[in-house]
Amino acid sequence: MRLLLPSCLALLLSLSVHAAEPLDAVERAIVPVAAWGGTPADASKARRHAITQITLHHQGEPFKPGTDPQAYLRRLQTWSRTSKNWLDIPYHYVIDLDGRMYAARNIDYAGDTNTEYDPSGHALIEVVGNFEEVEPNQAQLDAVVELMALLAAKYKVSLDDIKSHRDHSDKTVCPGAKLYRYVKEDYFRHKVALRLAGEQARSR
Numbered sequence: 001m002r003l004l005l006p007s008c009l010a011l012l013l014s015l016s017v018h019a020a021e022p023l024d025a026v027e028r029a030i031v032p033v034a035a036w037g038g039t040p041a042d043a044s045k046a047r048r049h050a051i052t053q054i055t056l057h058h059q060g061e062p063f064k065p066g067t068d069p070q071a072y073l074r075r076l077q078t079w080s081r082t083s084k085n086w087l088d089i090p091y092h093y094v095i096d097l098d099g100r101m102y103a104a105r106n107i108d109y110a111g112d113t114n115t116e117y118d119p120s121g122h123a124l125i126e127v128v129g130n131f132e133e134v135e136p137n138q139a140q141l142d143a144v145v146e147l148m149a150l151l152a153a154k155y156k157v158s159l160d161d162i163k164s165h166r167d168h169s170d171k172t173v174c175p176g177a178k179l180y181r182y183v184k185e186d187y188f189r190h191k192v193a194l195r196l197a198g199e200q201a202r203s204r
C-alpha cells in the first residue's frame, strides 16, 4: 500500500490533467508584443517590481466577435501611452475571445490603474469583453487557468494571492460579475492547484 498509494495519486492526477500541455508550452504559446505590432516601453520610465500576486481584470467594454485582437492591442497601447500617459498597456497579458494569450506590458514593470490600489507586485491579466454583460466562454476560462498556473509556478505566487481587481478596490466591478463568480467560488484557484499538481507529477 505504501508503494501503491503515490502511484495511484500520480495516475489520478495524470488522468485529470491528461490534456494539459507542460507549462513551458503555455509560455511559448503567448503571442509576443512584436508579433501583434506593439513596441517596447521606455525602460528608463518603468517602475520595476517583483511578482507576488495575480490579479484578473476584464476589458469592461463589449468585444464584438470578428474584432481583430491584434488591432485592438495596438489601439490599446496607443491609447494607454497618449490619452492616459501611462508607460504602456496597463496589463501584462491579454486573453482574446478564442483564449489566445498576448504579452502586453513587460511583466518586470508594475502596471497602471484608474483605481486606488497599487498594482506593484501584481501580475495583471485582462480578458477581453464586458463580463457584467456577457458570460466568459470556456476557451477564455481555460486560458485564464493556464496563464495563472504558469505565473503561479514561475513567481511562486500562493493560491490565496490569485484574486481580481475588485478584491483590491472598492471603486470597480472589474472583472465583471459573470467572471468574478469564478474567482469568488474558487474555480480558478482549484483548477490552478490541479494544473500545478499535474505539472509536478509530470516532472517526477
Ligand SMILES: [Zn+2]
Pocket (backbone or CB within 6 Å): 056, 057, 058, 165, 172, 174, 175
Ligand atoms: Zn480591472
